[in-house]
Amino acid sequence: MMKTSIFLTFLAMSSWAIAQDTFMALPDKAPVPKNNPMTKEKIELGKILFFDPRISESGTISCNSCHNVMAGGDDARATSIGHGGQKGKRSAPTVWNSAFLTVQFWDGRSPDLEDQARGPITNPIEMGMKSHDVALERIRQIPGYKKYFEAAFPKDKSPMNIQNAVNAIAAYERTLITPGSKFDQYMKGNKKAMNAQEIRGMKTVETVGCTACHFGPNFSGPLPPEKEGNYQKFPQNPNPEIVKKYNLSEDLGRYEVTKKEEDKNVYRVPTWRNVALTAPYFHNGSVKTLEEAVRVMGKLQLDVDLTSNQVEDIVAFLNTLTGPFPAQTMPRLPELRGRTLVED
Amino acid sequence: MMKTSIFLTFLAMSSWAIAQDTFMALPDKAPVPKNNPMTKEKIELGKILFFDPRISESGTISCNSCHNVMAGGDDARATSIGHGGQKGKRSAPTVWNSAFLTVQFWDGRSPDLEDQARGPITNPIEMGMKSHDVALERIRQIPGYKKYFEAAFPKDKSPMNIQNAVNAIAAYERTLITPGSKFDQYMKGNKKAMNAQEIRGMKTVETVGCTACHFGPNFSGPLPPEKEGNYQKFPQNPNPEIVKKYNLSEDLGRYEVTKKEEDKNVYRVPTWRNVALTAPYFHNGSVKTLEEAVRVMGKLQLDVDLTSNQVEDIVAFLNTLTGPFPAQTMPRLPELRGRTLVED
Ligand code: HEC
Ligand code: HEC
Ligand code: HEC
Ligand code: HEC
Ligand SMILES: [Ca+2]
Ligand SMILES: [Ca+2]
Ligand SMILES: [Ca+2]
Ligand SMILES: [Mg+2]
Structure with missing residues (x-):
């Protein structure tokens, strides 16, 4: 290169x-991989997941915590603060225009946004979920999520799985361009x-x-x-x-x-x-x-x-490379009525 | 009573x-105190402040961290996680409809939303700023804030002060009704x-x-x-x-x-x-x-x-008391170019 x-x-x-x-x-428009076409419904689901702190162990950390789309798409910190107040050794890059990168992370260890999104959810110093199954179980317990997954993946018999979740997040990230x-x-x-x-x-x-x-x-x-x-x-x-x-x-x-x-x-x-x-x-x-x-x-x-x-x-x-950010209307997070999923 | x-x-x-x-x-409409009338400009400033994590010591905690307006206006936790991962002894109440309360906090120790908003910024286990002066200094260093304060408080010679900041936050909170x-x-x-x-x-x-x-x-x-x-x-x-x-x-x-x-x-x-x-x-x-x-x-x-x-x-x-939430368009946080205010 x-x-x-x-x-x-x-x-x-x-x-x-x-x-x-x-x-x-x-x-x-961002380049879109053939196996994950962007649809309005998929983007909407991805946006909800991007903003939902319930897919972190403590219920307080979402993708947006470290990649604030109201600001530079990062957290303005040298190193991020994740689960349990822990700090990593690397600085959070912006999610703005990450869709234009051929590989993800400072060291390129992830080939694309779909693969990348798997990482933080179970990273013990980021969102800290024990496993993707545990994360998925959280999502499944929130009744409101079902209809979003069904709309985003209409051909799937049981659309609530991790692959679809990360595909949706990646589709949303491909709208974060400037x-x-x-x-x-x-x-x-x-x-x-x-x-x-x-x-x-x-x-x-x-x-x-x-x-x-x-x-x-x-x-x-x-x-x-x-x-x-x-x-x-x-x-x-x-x-x-x-x-x-x-x-x-x-x-x-x-x-x-x-x-x-x-x-x-x-x-x-x-x-x-x-x-x-x-x-x-x-x-x-x-x-x-x-x-x-x-x-x-x-x-x-x-x-x-x-x-x-x-x-x-x-x-x-x-x-001159600071771009206009597309306005973000906050998703209303799918409801869970009368109980919480987060342990103190 | x-x-x-x-x-x-x-x-x-x-x-x-x-x-x-x-x-x-x-x-x-929420009841509005005579000495803090709601204006479009004041609400906009208040919304920005409500979402700005830079007024917390670590740069990661905003009002919205514990009062998530995408969800129940709270954090779905028994006790919140604030500065340095510390937990308080009380649970975060919802900000939705807090404008209809005659006194704020579980123990009513604050008479109104203006007074209430002073608390969390300097609370050592919430946003953790050393003082309101330090918080204000952060805001002053972000050039983009000036025009929002000026628009919200057009009669003030030097509008960037804590009273105006909390007045703006309260004005925004009075829009959070269902x-x-x-x-x-x-x-x-x-x-x-x-x-x-x-x-x-x-x-x-x-x-x-x-x-x-x-x-x-x-x-x-x-x-x-x-x-x-x-x-x-x-x-x-x-x-x-x-x-x-x-x-x-x-x-x-x-x-x-x-x-x-x-x-x-x-x-x-x-x-x-x-x-x-x-x-x-x-x-x-x-x-x-x-x-x-x-x-x-x-x-x-x-x-x-x-x-x-x-x-x-x-x-x-x-x-049946769950209400429709007014859609929230995320504010673009005022820019700080080429540097950060947060120490690691
Ligand atoms: C030989 C390759 C190379 C050249 C030449 C180069 N860069 Fe870089 N640049 C990099 C790499 C690799 C990084 C990431 C370094 C790191 O943080 O580990 C980087 C990082 C940066 C960053 C920080 C980005 C961030 O988000 O933290 C800036 C700013 C930058 N380069 C500007 C420049 C400028 C201006 C020049 C010329 C004066 C330049 N670069 C020349 C490869 C290069
Ligand atoms: C606690 C902080 C934290 C959380 C939460 C977090 N990230 Fe990150 N993110 C980082 C850091 C730090 C890196 C860089 C790590 C590295 O390069 O080794 C990163 C890297 C990335 C990258 C690669 C960008 C690039 O330029 O290479 C993307 C994309 C990304 N994150 C998206 C997400 C998504 C999607 C989520 C939620 C599912 C998420 N992040 C949650 C801190 C976080
Ligand atoms: C004598 C006064 C009183 C009566 C009667 C009363 N409540 Fe309450 N209620 C309170 C107070 C005070 C609290 C706050 C308690 C606390 O958490 O410290 C409360 C809290 C609650 C909460 C929890 C709110 C939250 O956000 O955590 C619910 C739900 C509730 N009441 C429902 C009811 C129902 C249903 C009844 C009748 C069966 C009832 N209350 C009767 C005074 C009363
Ligand atoms: C780290 C968590 C945290 C942060 C950050 C936080 N709050 Fe709170 N908030 C709480 C808790 C906990 C309480 C209840 C404390 C008590 O009653 O003693 C509370 C109470 C309130 C109340 C009173 C509601 C009622 O029903 O009495 C309002 C209004 C409020 N907060 C608004 C804000 C605003 C505005 C900000 C930012 C300037 C903010 N909060 C930041 C956790 C937080
Ligand atoms: Ca950086
Ligand atoms: Ca509660
Ligand atoms: Ca009062
Ligand atoms: Mg690739």
Whole structure:
């Protein structure tokens, strides 16, 4: 992936006009896998599940707790607080535009949103359910859920199962996309949508080489149906001082999945979309501001000391990638009358 | 209060027709105090504050965490989980129709919603902010908040203060009302809105004496602008077995506020509105089902052993008090760009 994109970048550098593989507007619709088509009913069920804290052991944690769709699609924390107040070692990425990632998680250990959604429900430090069967039993005990599953999966004889639940969540997540940012308007021909500084920042990310890794409509590389992750070593250029300051080498990234030497400290390239709303930064949330994250990237990934002006321009550009979020009407959670499922 | 209402009940028992002080439809609008008129802008600001977890120390707990307006307006738990995973000793009541209560909290220690909203923000086991100044400083650092405060309080020179914040939250809470339940339809003349069992239950709560305490449109006694709390001893009739089983005498209720002997184990009468959605029951959330809560009330408050049929009828009636919730469109939380306010 790095090779192709560096090649593209070099091509692009020779003429601004052909930079279209680097800079592209976000599609108006997310890519949809053939085996999980989106329907209104499936999206509605997925939304309800996304917001239902009852599928967590304590009854207090929903997907939205860590991926707040009223905000950046994350929790604005370095590391999340999950079941029993426990903290994980990684920072919650945004769910906004996660539909445009070829692999999920910082280390790419999950191939798609359907598979990803299985994780948090039973993760002992996230939602903390003992098993998917226990989670499903909770859902089954809430009479109101039945009709939503039936409407979403009309062909299934017994539609209340985990596969359908995660399919529905993924379908809902594919609606959480933010085309229409200043940058998208600019790419679609409205040259007034970005100001001079923002355009300067856009040129800078290309000339200094950021777009070797962060390219395409989501600035995270190719989109699905591509299946391969856009993996890159981080840090590329060891700088003991910065690495120590932000504790950037302890987590071994993709190596923790594959146990291959070459995957040590390798991460999937994250999106730049709405990155201005997702501080703090990096897999461990150790860097508090976007300015500093940009500076660190310059140093660790490209071995350049970006000037203050360059950093300001790049941040101005990154801010043009904040998109309008589709308005969310809260689902009314299916009712359970006269009793609760949660033990104290 | 008890005296008047028992008197009303006796009157009512002599003829179903004059039970109108006992049974009344919920008004379409909540009572509004003169010094905090509701405006569209104030409600919008209040809604944003209600949903903003950034006014909690950890950045993860909002009013909606414990008073989920997608569900019963509570957290379906015996006791809530607040800052640092700590549990309090009392159960979160619903915010739905709290606007119809003359005093707030199980022990009535707060006179109104404006005053009430000050509590949780700095409560060390709820949102855990060190002080209101610290909370306000958070809000001030989020640039997007300024315009909402200015729009909500156009006459104020510096509108970003705690009084305005709690006034806005209270204004939003006054929109969280649920007229239009089956019961309300019935009271407004649609005699088909309730079935035979539900009507039987309605008569039963009056004849056995529940409505001596639970009367009026909110089934919690008089509505504001009345300022007096509708306080009642609980349990009225000591029953060591039940009291021990559900640990009902440890919390001293209103006594913990007034330190007056006569206030030991005295509580404000809670609403019956949406009570089918707010299990578990009582101030400590010790009773898991509505059936059992009704049975316990019969025994402890009226010294009667309700028959199974009576309990079923009463529960059927209480279910007619579940109202349609006004649809909630999620606010987009005011943006903070490129940084976070929350320490890990
Ligand atoms: C307690 C916090 C917490 C909860 C609850 C939670 N997540 Fe996450 N989520 C995280 C963290 C942390 C990561 C990153 C973990 C990693 O990469 O190793 C993550 C990763 C993700 C990703 C991958 C995004 C990317 O850029 O790779 C998606 C999608 C996602 N979560 C969706 C969900 C859904 C759906 C639910 C509910 C079923 C959920 N999350 C519940 C914290 C949480
Ligand atoms: C060689 C690949 C590569 C290059 C070049 C690169 N990045 Fe990155 N970028 C990554 C990877 C991988 C991560 C994830 C690192 C981590 O947190 O583990 C990342 C993370 C980021 C983040 C933080 C995202 C988040 O949500 O926390 C920002 C911001 C960013 N890059 C901006 C830039 C900028 C600006 C440049 C150029 C100055 C740049 N990147 C150059 C690969 C690269
Ligand atoms: C961590 C849980 C938690 C959070 C967060 C929380 N509350 Fe509460 N709330 C409770 C509990 C528990 C009570 C009952 C306490 C008592 O009566 O002693 C309560 C009582 C109330 C009441 C009184 C209702 C009644 O019937 O008397 C209102 C209104 C209310 N809260 C609104 C709010 C608002 C507004 C916020 C945010 C500013 C908030 N709550 C945050 C748990 C919480
Ligand atoms: C003498 C006054 C009184 C009488 C009579 C009375 N109640 Fe109550 N009721 C209360 C008080 C006070 C509470 C709050 C007790 C507590 O949790 O501390 C309460 C609580 C409840 C609750 C639980 C509400 C919640 O949200 O947890 C239900 C249900 C209820 N009553 C139903 C009934 C029924 C049905 C009857 C008649 C069989 C009845 N009550 C008779 C005063 C009364
Ligand atoms: Ca982040
Ligand atoms: Ca009052
Ligand atoms: Ca309750
Ligand atoms: Mg894939």
